[in-house]
Amino acid sequence: MSTNFRVGLQKVVDHSYDIEIGEGLFGALIEDLKHGIVENVSKFAIVTDSKVEALYGQALLEQLHQNDFQAELFSFPAGEKSKTRETKAQLEDRLLSRSYGRDCCILAIGGGAVTDLAGFLAGTFGRGVPSLNYATTLLAAADASIGGKTGVNTPVATNLIGVFHQPKKVYIDLATWKTLPVRELRSGLAETIKHACIADADFFEFLEQNMERVVSSDGELVLDREVCERIAFHNCEIKYSVVEKDELESNLRQILNLGHTAGRALEALSGYELLHGEAIAIGLAVQVQLAEQLGYVTADQTQRVIALLKKAGLPTEIPATITNRMLIDKMYTDKKVRKGRIRFVFQAGIGAMKSFEGGAYSTPVEEQVLSELLNKIRS
Template sequence: MSRSFEVVLKKVVDHSYAIEIGEKLFPSLIRDLQQGLVPGVSKFAVITDSSVEPLYGRPLVELLRRHNFAAELFAFPAGEKSKTRETKALLEDQLLSHSYGRDCCIIAVGGGAVTDLAGFLAGTFGRGVPSLNYATTLLAAADASVGGKTGVNTPVATNLIGVFHQPRKVYIDLAAWRTLPVRELRSGLAETIKHACLADAGFFCYLEENIGRVVSPDGELILDPEICEEIALRNCRIKYGVVQQDEHESNLRQILNLGHTAGRALEAVSGYELLHGEAIAVGLVIQARLGVKLGYMTCDEADRVTALLQQAGLPTEIPASITNRRLVDKMYTDKKVRSGQIRFVFQEGIGAMKRFADGSYSVPVEEETIVALLEELRG
């Protein structure tokens, strides 16, 4: 004879938070903390990388201390290669050795690798502590700082280990974009173009008309303030519109993976020599051309996607050093793979996504079809 007991844990959780877009937002962050944005916190851990540390990490810690907040700086080597379980464990050990506990708050200052790693750390340290994101790159503004997906890379695949952990607030500092190398800025434009492709035809046209006011064809950073603010705002609105409906990626949120089936594989196979946005740009071209073959968009629409990526100074061809076999093999580690089948999400024209008969936004594509397309692209 056995007996059972029902554990009822139904609850409504409010994960709402604000996103502030502007220039030089440290005073705003300090004001928010003074007004109780994260109550019950006695120590702040500012987590950043080696590139951002002198520009924004150290100055923020000094400012926090000047306003009588207990704060320390923790930095790791810049780059996607450092976004690993090992780096996370090192940071956790450093926090513990400095007597950080459940009454701390993590402030992630930097680009996507920083917000991904620091957010994952915040989601698990002390079984979860509050965090803030201070985004200093266009890539973080477009993608990593919004939506609560955090994680690290492994030798097998990118971002397969992580948690959903929403920040208490996100600050997008447009002034920081002026400190970016042009290659990093362009990398962020790839995720921006992706958002336009999947949700907003009007925004796609806006980018076609104005991307030259962000970066010139010869690589000069122009960064027209009005255009940059509009890009940051549209990115946030598009991603919010998806995340609001599907916070934990059960179906709709897969559309944010546009270009990522091939793009993430390319990024990993290149040994992260390709920046995230550069790999996603090539992934967007692969999905668009595959979409033409499968009847989801026209050749002219795919040409427009390729042309806009090129206008932004992004690569649109698979590097000759990466074989089709290696690329396809790595696609099998994509998190959308089910029952050993590679799955893609596809544009339906420009500004909308294809939804399939079973209600899903992703669909299996035969390996032979993918290989044939890759061979065709190499010409």
């Protein structure tokens, strides 16, 4: 004989937050803290990397101290290679050694690796503490700082370990883009192009016409204010329209993985020598050529996507050091894999996504089909 006791925990949680886009937003952040954007917090932990620490981290720490906030700075070596469980554990130990507890708030300032790692840290430290994201790269503004997906990499695959943890607010500081190496800026443009492919044909055309107002063909940062603001706003708008409908990536949110099945595999196989956006750019090129082969896009649309990636100064060809066999094997570690089958999301033309049976947005692609395409691409 047994007895059943039901634990009823139904509740409605509001995870809404604002994204502020502008230049020099430390003042806005300080004012938000003074007005209680995070409640019951007595200590702040600035989490950043070794590059951003010198550029912006120390300056933010000083401003917090000048405004009587108790804060300390915690940094880790810059780069995707540092986005690991080991780095997260080291940060946790340092926080604990400085008597940080459940009354703290994590201030993540930096690019995608910082916001991914700091968000994961915030989601688990003390079983969850509030966090704020201050994005200093186009890549973070376009992707990592929005939507609440956090995580770390492992030797097997990227971002397979993490949690969903929404920030209380995101600050996108366009002025920080001026200090980016051109390669980093271009890396962020890959996710921007991805968003246009997913949901906005007009935005795609805008990028075709205005890419030289962001970065010139000879690699000089131009960063026209009007164009940068539009890019930042449309990145937020497109990603929000997806995340709003599928916060926990049960189906629709998979479309944000356009180009990531091959891209994430290439990023890991390169030992992170390829920047995230560079790997995703190649992944987008692979995806669109496969989509053309399957009849989802036209040859002209394929060429437009590849031409725009090249115009942004991004790679579109698989590195010679990575064989087709290596790439296919690594794609089996992708988080969309189900029942041992590699799955892709595909664009349907430019500005829309292909849906499949039952309303699914990802579909299995047989290894032989992939192998034939990769051989064709390389030839």
